[in-house]
Amino acid sequence: MASREEDLVLSNLPPSRTQQKLALIVALMIVLVASLISATGMQQVKLAAIDALVPLYGMAMFASDSITAVLLFTQFSIVRSRALLVISSGYVWTALVVIPWLLSFPGVFAPRGLLGGSSSEITVWLYTLWHAGFPIFVIVYALLKDEEPARRLRRLSAGSAILSCIMITAAVISAATSFLVAYQVHLPSFMIDAMNFSVLWYYTAAIIALLSSLAIILLWIRRKSLLDLWLMVVMLVFLTEVLISSFPVSARFSLGWYAGRTCSLLSGSLILFVLLYEITIVYARLMGAVRAQSRERGARLITGDAVAATIAHEIKQPLSTIITRAETGLRWLDRTSPELDKAKEQFT
Numbered sequence: 519m520a521s522r523e524e525d526l527v528l529s530n531l532p533p534s535r536t537q538q539k540l541a542l543i544v545a546l547m548i549v550l551v552a553s554l555i556s557a558t559g560m561q562q563v564k565l566a567a568i569d570a571l572v573p574l575y576g577m578a579m580f581a582s583d584s585i586t587a588v589l590l591f592t593q594f595s596i597v598r599s600r601a602l603l604v605i606s607s608g609y610v611w612t613a614l615v616v617i618p619w620l621l622s623f624p625g626v627f628a629p630r631g632l633l634g635g636s637s638s639e640i641t642v643w644l645y646t647l648w649h650a651g652f653p654i655f656v657i658v659y660a661l662l663k664d665e666e667p668a669r670r671l672r673r674l675s676a677g678s679a680i681l682s683c684i685m686i687t688a689a690v691i692s693a694a695t696s697f698l699v700a701y702q703v704h705l706p707s708f709m710i711d712a713m714n715f716s717v718l719w720y721y722t723a724a725i726i727a728l729l730s731s732l733a734i735i736l737l738w739i740r741r742k743s744l745l746d747l748w749l750m751v752v753m754l755v756f757l758t759e760v761l762i763s764s765f766p767v768s769a770r771f772s773l774g775w776y777a778g779r780t781c782s783l784l785s786g787s788l789i790l791f792v793l794l795y796e797i798t799i800v801y802a803r804l805m806g807a808v809r810a811q812s813r814e815r816g817a818r819l820i821t822g823d824a825v826a827a828t829i830a831h832e833i834k835q836p837l838s839t840i841i842t843r844a845e846t847g848l849r850w851l852d853r854t855s856p857e858l859d860k861a862k863e864q865f866t
Contacts, residue, residue, distance in 0.1 A: 533744045541751050552758045575779050576620040579786050583613035586790040595676035601662035607683040608655025614688055618695040619644040633699050640698045642708035646722055647694055653729035656749060660736035723764035730757040748792050755785035
């Protein structure tokens with residue numbers, strides 16, 4: 519049975535009706551906007567290439583996904599759930615893979631990127647690793663989330679588990695990037711030219727869309743927590759990004775391409791916003807509990823002072839009487855002719 523601390527963790531906290539309605543509204547708005555753009559064919563409209571937006575987009579993705587990973591790792595340190603460790607690693611994956619993606623993107627740091635050769639191809643391959651990798655992390659999370667508490671990582675320290683996941687994720691991304699750079703001439707071509715994608719990309723985008731759809735289905739079947747609810751919305755945005763920027767025509771710096779980057783920013787920020795909101799709510803509840811405890815302690819002190827004053831009054835009155843009678847009896851005894859009967863009367 520989960521402890522009271524674990525019940526406050528996002529992966530265990532059940533969503534309220536307000537949160538469910540909010541998630542539904544966000545999902546419907548995303549689907550509605552994507553449908554309008556697709557129905558009018560506006561995603562094919564070519565726009566000006568604003569190279570400066572690419573590094574800004576990459577830095578925003580890196581920052582939001584890194585902060586989300588840190589917050590999820592913090593929650594993992596409380597419950598030691600394998601599922602929570604996996605989804606935290608998924609956000610580490612999306613944060614770290616942005617780095618080589620930016621380095622390889624043509625026109626950002628160099629006309630052909632900084633990784634040499636046909637960096638346009640490497641950029642698309644890294645984008646594929648990015649967008650196919652994260653749904654796989656979500657799928658594994660959905661499959662592990664209902665494991666028994668006895669199978670959780672209780673013996674392994676949280677710091678060791680987190681550090682191991684970060685190092686493994688970074689090593690896999692580094693190895694994949696090195697492989698792409700070394701064997702890029704032998705890789706299948708995703709690009710017709712610097713702007714337009716080949717037919718191969720459409721098959722790849724379809725695979726990413728299928729992985730995202732599978733993640734949504736598994737989360738829906740196993741949904742229990744607030745994290746499950748918003749991960750479904752994240753994967754819906756992920757799916758929308760791939761579809762709106764790839765079909766029916768995929769080209770860089772088109773309206774669909776820019777819309778896809780906007781969806782990516784949204785998907786990378788949703789869980790972060792939810793985490794920050796829930797942390798704020800928990801903190802507010804904690805402050806309320808501290809204030810209530812302080813008021814209760816103050817009330818107890820006031821009650822204790824009143825009781826002490828009452829007891830002192832009840833004790834002081836008979837003591838004063840005893841002292842008065844004793845002094846009176848002593849005066850009867852101090853006379854030249856002691857009045858024994860009257861003194862005895864005072865002492866009894």
